[in-house]
Amino acid sequence: MTSEILEEIKKTIVQRLPERVQVAKVEFEGPEVVIYTKNPEIITENGDLIRNLAKDLRKRIIIRSDKSVLLDPEKTIDKIHEIVPEEAKITNISFDEVTCEVIIEAKKPGLVIGKYGVTSREIVKNTGWAPKILRTPPISSEIIERVRNTLKHNSKERKKILQDLGARIHQGSKYENEWARLTSMGGFREVGRSCMLLQTPNSRVLLDCGVNVAGDEKNAYPFLNVPEFSLADLDAVVVSHAHLDHTGFLPYLYHYGYEGPIYCTTPTRDLMTLLQMDHIDIAHREDDPLPFNIKHVQKSIKHTITLDYGEVTDISPDIRLTLHNAGHILGSAMAHMHIGDGQHNMVYTGDFKYERSRLLEPATVRFPRVETVVMESTYGGHEDVQPSRNNAEKQMMKTIYKTLKRGGKVLLPVFAVGRAQELMIVLEEYMRHGMIEEVPIYIDGMIWEATAIHTARPEYLSKDLRDQIFHMGRNPFISEAFHKVQNINERKDLVEGEPCIILSTSGMLTGGNSVEYFKWLSEDEKSTLIFVGYQSEGSLGRRIQKGWKEIPLKEEGKTKVYNVKMEIKTIEGFSGHSNRRQLMEYVKKLSPRPEKVIMCHGDAYKTMDLASSVHRSYKIETKTPLNLECTRIQ
Numbered sequence: 225m226t227s228e229i230l231e232e233i234k235k236t237i238v239q240r241l242p243e244r245v246q247v248a249k250v251e252f253e254g255p256e257v258v259i260y261t262k263n264p265e266i267i268t269e270n271g272d273l274i275r276n277l278a279k280d281l282r283k284r285i286i287i288r289s290d291k292s293v294l295l296d297p298e299k300t301i302d303k304i305h306e307i308v309p310e311e312a313k314i315t316n317i318s319f320d321e322v323t324c325e326v327i328i329e330a331k332k333p334g335l336v337i338g339k340y341g342v343t344s345r346e347i348v349k350n351t352g353w354a355p356k357i358l359r360t361p362p363i364s365s366e367i368i369e370r371v372r373n374t375l376k377h378n379s380k381e382r383k384k385i386l387q388d389l390g391a392r393i394h395q396g397s398k399y400e401n402e403w404a405r406l407t408s409m410g411g412f413r414e415v416g417r418s419c420m421l422l423q424t425p426n427s428r429v430l431l432d433c434g435v436n437v438a439g440d441e442k443n444a445y446p447f448l449n450v451p452e453f454s455l456a457d458l459d460a461v462v463v464s465h466a467h468l469d470h471t472g473f474l475p476y477l478y479h480y481g482y483e484g485p486i487y488c489t490t491p492t493r494d495l496m497t498l499l500q501m502d503h504i505d506i507a508h509r510e511d512d513p514l515p516f517n518i519k520h521v522q523k524s525i526k527h528t529i530t531l532d533y534g535e536v537t538d539i540s541p542d543i544r545l546t547l548h549n550a551g552h553i554l555g556s557a558m559a560h561m562h563i564g565d566g567q568h569n570m571v572y573t574g575d576f577k578y579e580r581s582r583l584l585e586p587a588t589v590r591f592p593r594v595e596t597v598v599m600e601s602t603y604g605g606h607e608d609v610q611p612s613r614n615n616a617e618k619q620m621m622k623t624i625y626k627t628l629k630r631g632g633k634v635l636l637p638v639f640a641v642g643r644a645q646e647l648m649i650v651l652e653e654y655m656r657h658g659m660i661e662e663v664p665i666y667i668d669g670m671i672w673e674a675t676a677i678h679t680a681r682p683e684y685l686s687k688d689l690r691d692q693i694f695h696m697g698r699n700p701f702i703s704e705a706f707h708k709v710q711n712i713n714e715r716k717d718l719v720e721g722e723p724c725i726i727l728s729t730s731g732m733l734t735g736g737n738s739v740e741y742f743k744w745l746s747e748d749e750k751s752t753l754i755f756v757g758y759q760s761e762g763s764l765g766r767r768i769q770k771g772w773k774e775i776p777l778k779e780e781g782k783t784k785v786y787n788v789k790m791e792i793k794t795i796e797g798f799s800g801h802s803n804r805r806q807l808m809e810y811v812k813k814l815s816p817r818p819e820k821v822i823m824c825h826g827d828a829y830k831t832m833d834l835a836s837s838v839h840r841s842y843k844i845e846t847k848t849p850l851n852l853e854c855t856r857i858q
Contacts, residue, residue: 229394233257233281240277242266248290252390253383254485254529255537256284260324264289265349284537288324289352300326300351307346312336315360319353322379326353327372333357362702365676367498374525382526389485392459397541399425401564404858406598406822408849409453410434410446413828415602416469419446420824421453422570424563427540428454430461431559431572431598435472435503445473447852455482459540463488464574465556466495466641468503475500475520478527487537487545490530491555491681495641495674497521502670506735533557533588548588551577552800553642554677554684556584560591568858569593571818575600575825577799578806578813581613582649583642584686587802589813596857597818601807601826604834608804616756616797621654623752623793628661628723632750632790637738637765639731640670642800643757645678645701647727649689652700666718668709668737669729675701709737719744731757733764742768743777745790752791756798769794804834811838820845822855 234250237259241247246262264287278285295303297319304317304326312335318327326347330336336357337344347355361368375382404424411418416436422429436444455477463486464470474486474496488496500521507514531537531547539545542564547557552575559572571594576587603610611619627634638644648667654660667675678685679701682693693699709715709728715737718724728738742764745751759765767775768788775786802810811821821844823831828848835846849855 229396233283236281237277240280241273246290248292251387252394253286253386254389255393255539256286256386256390257281258286258288260288260290262290262293264293264352264354265345284535286354288354289348291321291324293352294324295351295353300353303350304328304347304355307350308336308343313360318376320356320376320379322383324352324354325356326351327356327358327376329358329360331360331362333359359680359682361676361680362699363672363676363679365494365673365680367494367501367673368677368680371494371497371525374522378526385483385485385527386529388483393538393540395541397426397564401425401542401567401858403856404563404568404570405854405856406570406849407450407452407854408824408851409448409450410436410851411469412824412849412851412853413826413831414443414851415825415827417444417446417473418464418470418574418825419448419473420572420598421450422543422561423452424542426542427459428457429459429540429543429561432464432470432574433461433473433477434467434469437468437472437503445476448476450852452854455480458482458484459543460484460545461486462539462545462559462561462572463492463496464559464572465550465553466492466499467553467575468499470574471496471500472503474524475516476514478520478523479516484527485539486524486528487531487539487547488528489532489547489555489557489684491677491684492557493525493528493530494677494680495554497525498670498673498677499641500524510735536562548591549585550574551579551581551584551587554584554645554681558588560594562593563858566593568595570596570598570857573597573599575602575801576810578802578810579613580686581646581800582686583646583689584684587810589810590815594814594816594818596820596822597811597814598822598824599807599810600801601823601831601834602801603799603803604807604823604826604830606804606833606837608830610799610803611797613797616795617650617654619797620650620754620756620795621660623754623791623795624725625660627750627752627791628663630750631723632748632752633719633723633745634725635738635741635745635751635753635790636725636727636756637731637733637742637753638671638727638729639757640674640729643731643798644671644727644729645675646798646800647756648675648706649700651725652703652705655705656703661723662705663722663724664707664718665705665725665727666707666709667727668715668741670736671727671729672708712740715740716744732759732766733768739764739777743786746775746786747789749789749791752793755792755794758799768792807834808837808841811842811844817842818844820847820857822847822849822857824849 313331544562550556
């Protein structure tokens, strides 16, 4: 069946292309149709032709050169340096002979592409190689380097993975699309281990696969033992964003034999790799090993297909996926699933923020079609109203100003992805404008690496931030105010030194260097500990937040009590989740209005409170399934 479909597509392509175009072969590679030709410059110079062809075929089309017309790699490097302006600052050029791509890393990738793609087309015309243009991160990133190397060194294997996947996706539907249903496998009437299975007569797609980091072994992992779930029958996994409660169990799937794809944005791939590897590392240090290891994380990288916002992609015989901005963290996405020939359209929001932040644009509210929405309800209770970002910033700066004035230090325990970068932007701006004293801002733990990933993907940041970076030449993340902490000696020196601000993980003081800073500063009356994120029940952060003045902590088998004399402050308003008002406003503004809203990712009471309010206010059918329930959506 697949070969017949491919033959039909090839026939259409040959008919539609100019006669002088020599088509060597046409292949499926994952969701894409790849055309190999002996004169690619003719096609690349006529962008409308390919766009129209893709539209008519309803497929993503990639043009590559046949190997016979590729220029020698050494000559290609010379030619690229000749074509690309020096201001692009190329840092590396390498070749993927499997895909016939030249990988060009540059500090200013836009100049390698050129206006309307003119420079990259010149590279194709003069060398035959298809340029794959990557940004060199302003802050070097070990994770991005590791991901790129994994893909580069496993190119042949990845091509085989994509060809097998292409055959599966394009085999055509076997059955009528008469129904679609959703099985709740984690994260329903609870926060943590988000996971659900979308089924149609022809497809099985998993949406997120997370862990409950704070849960006991019984409640830590999704219910992958439900009778309708089978790894062998799974067509795809769609990931909304990188946080562990949505991605922490993905490597487990590959440990147990999953060979299919993961779909997500590029920042999500990089950030989830960082968080998964850190998760494995912490578990190893605490002598509590996970049921997978780093080689399974690397396997998931090889199987990940990255998509930009708005890019429509076939992911199974009868489901098309489009990712849209969710405004939660870098690369976070809402998944729009177009089922069958439009019989049903579902949006899974993942975690989202329906408000512009300094870091990101607000969540997308307009879709081509939508009948069912599955949405988070983390702050869905009627009492979950948080102060505005502006008020939260002012409150924080007031606290920092007072602390520094009395000669103290400010400790901000933060989550490495999202919250830390938001605070870095705020602190840099207030300090640059002289609204708080110029003191060193120390960045510790995983925050630096997460920030490096942010600097590599400025196109996913807010418009204001992009304007600063691209048009004003000012990147707040690489400000001289920030100092990376390298080791324990530096930590001790800065604690004993002059007034400063410290951003460190973990955000709940459940481990990491933030706990060490707390121990050193707890009895310093001049210093302040500021909580800007949620502190879960049972965490050290929650105990301090509740006002405990004596904190017993185990050290080398003994218990030592720390007296809390430093000022403790909680500032709300920096959350990456929508509050109650924003959740209600989001449903109100959804276009088109859905027929059904299913609540997930929230405590039972908040989930049901939000569902009741949505139904009462907007006369939309709402559901609050339990884990292990199956809900028919079509």
